[in-house]
Amino acid sequence: MNKIVMTLLMLLVALSVAQEKIQFDDYFINQALRIDLYQFGDAREEFATIDQMYREAIWPGNPNHLIDPFNNGSYEVKVYDIASNKLIYSHGFSCIFAEYRTTTPAIEGVKRVYERSVRIPYPKRPVLFVVESRDKKNMLHAIFTQKIDPSDYHIIRETTLPHDIIYPALQNGDPHTCVDLVFIGEGYGVDEKEKFKGDCDRYVEVLFGVEPFKSHKDKFNVTGVLRPSPENGMDEPRQQRYKKTTLNASFNALDTDRYLLTEENKLMRAIASQVPYDAIIILANSERYGGGGIYNDYAISTVDNERSNMVFPHEFGHSFAGLADEYYSSDVAYNDIYPKGVEPLEPNITAYLSPGQVKWQHLLSPGIQIPTEYGKDALDSLQLMKRKIRQEERKELEAAAAKKASDKKRDAIKKKFRSQMKAVDDNIEAIREQYTDVYDKVGLFEGAGYSAKGLYRPMVYCLMIYHPENEFCLVCQEAIKRMIDFYSE
Ligand SMILES: [Zn+2]
Incomplete structure (x- = not known):
């Protein structure tokens, strides 16, 4: 095919795509x-x-x-x-x-x-x-x-004049060509308005400290909306603690320990609709470790845990870019969420072992071994130990709650298990040092999507499993970038 014919054909394809576009x-x-x-x-x-x-x-x-x-x-x-x-x-x-x-x-x-x-x-x-x-x-x-029928009078046309506390945390431009985030405060008392504003600022900094959000910060607007709660904190059913809060957010969602969700969808949407929003993030005023993120629905993260800086972008990775969990050794409530023989939809995990079929084949490191060895078996047995430590901690905390033990006693239990955890973490580090050469490579690393076998992730480290420096892997970064472009280009 000569060049002119080729160019004409490409022009025709481009024209037909342009005609297909919905105005x-x-x-x-x-x-x-x-x-x-x-x-x-x-x-x-x-x-x-x-x-x-x-x-x-x-x-x-x-x-x-x-x-x-x-x-x-x-x-x-x-x-x-x-x-x-x-x-x-x-x-x-x-x-x-x-x-x-x-x-x-x-x-x-x-x-x-x-x-x-x-x-x-x-x-x-x-x-x-x-x-x-x-x-x-x-x-x-x-x-x-x-x-x-858009003229149907059953469609409710209530005024959406803001009646809650609105805090513009980051303003960059027209909502139509920016990604508009709404941070909804949950579990903040009436006297905690200033804390909420400070938390909005803090998590703007956290999110835009992580790539690719960092280099695309000018494409985002962030607005905080707060309807104060009668009580501060979160429901923690397994600890038998219940708090009256605006969105009724609760730990132990789907009966999973650190899973935090709200089921008050309509109320959440009504609160969000006071400002332009493409994506909802709920800032949960709690020190406990936990959160949740559901694709194109909302993300929720506690704000005062030592790991909140990691949980927050992780959950937003789920809700904003539809990223899968890349971890595989934690307790989840799901059965058969990724059936065998079916390629997962999410951009960052795969069941395929042939480089030609892998969705991130264009990012694979040249000459990378497939699947990519990274000391998985040894790491898995250490992860199992961590899991047992966590279970023990939960058991002791539940027993303490049943006896109505003081906060001090509960803190002592947490401290004991933290030091056990550190010893295992040190061993994990030692194994990781043996495989440092694959740590900056994109390959196929077995273990992802709650499966130790048969599902693969793109890199050893990523915020969707664990990253010592709180970064997304290159494949997740690309998926997030695509979504930013979708809202802003
Ligand atoms: Zn990733």
Whole structure:
């Protein structure tokens, strides 16, 4: 093929892509339609239905990107223009219900209901709203379809004038071409407004100290929103501690120790909607270690734990870029979350061992051994010891709580286990030193996505498993960068 024909062909392809592009103003106005869903079911069956719909003042998303290119998340929302039958908006997401479906109670048939809101740009004309759910092979199937007429008077048009404390922590420009983060304060008492503002500033610094957020800070807006709680702190059911807080955030989510979530979706969305937001991060006013992050839903992290600087960007990696956990040796509630023989959707873990199939093949280090040896077996047995220490600590803390032991006694227990943990960590360091040459390489390192075998991660260290300097691996950095571009380019 000569050069002119080639150029003409490329031009034609470029033109046809340009024609395919959905023009925002043809189909939408610059407002948002928030659709509150109920999801109900167990591991075997599921249902979704609309609870209520709200018209929100501003659509903060990027009008240049209306179709989701990421193919990630357990669900996808699709919006079709009824007159032309054209797909005009799509958006992948995950939710607590999707995680619940992989837990033992759900497998045993216990049905539960969860709230989950999705937002779409406000349509000009009637649309078909479709929710699709993935099966075990990650194929999408429609589970809910409804015609929505934007002029329907059932759509609630309440004023969204801010009535909570609003704190602009970082302002860089137009919400349509910036990534707009809302930091919602949870578990802050009425006298803790200044602490909340200080925590917003602190976590702006934490997040934008980590690449690729660091070099793209000028593409972000961050606004803090605080509705003070009657009590400060978090629910800790296993410690039998309960606090009355605005979003009712609780540890032991899905009965997992350090897993912190809120199930107050509608309230969270109402609070967030006072400011333009693309992504929600909840700052949980607690010293305990923990957090959670759900793709295109929200991230939550405690703010006063010694490891909060690591938890915060890790959870945001889940919620913002749909990154998978790269760790595999901690307790989780999930069963068979990555079925054998199915390639995970997340950009940072793979089941494939052939370099030609690996999603990060363009980043593989030249000549890297595949799979890449890094002393895994020895490290695994030491990780097992750490796990036992953690279990012992939990047992002793629970026994102390049952006896209503003082905070001092509880602190002494924590201290004892911290020193045991340090001894094991020293051994781990010694093994890591033997394999230092692979530590800056991109390869296929076995152990990822809660599986010691059969799933691989891109680098030894990453914030999605552990990184001594709190950095994302190069593959996660690239995935985050793609998402920043999606919102801002
Ligand atoms: Zn990573």
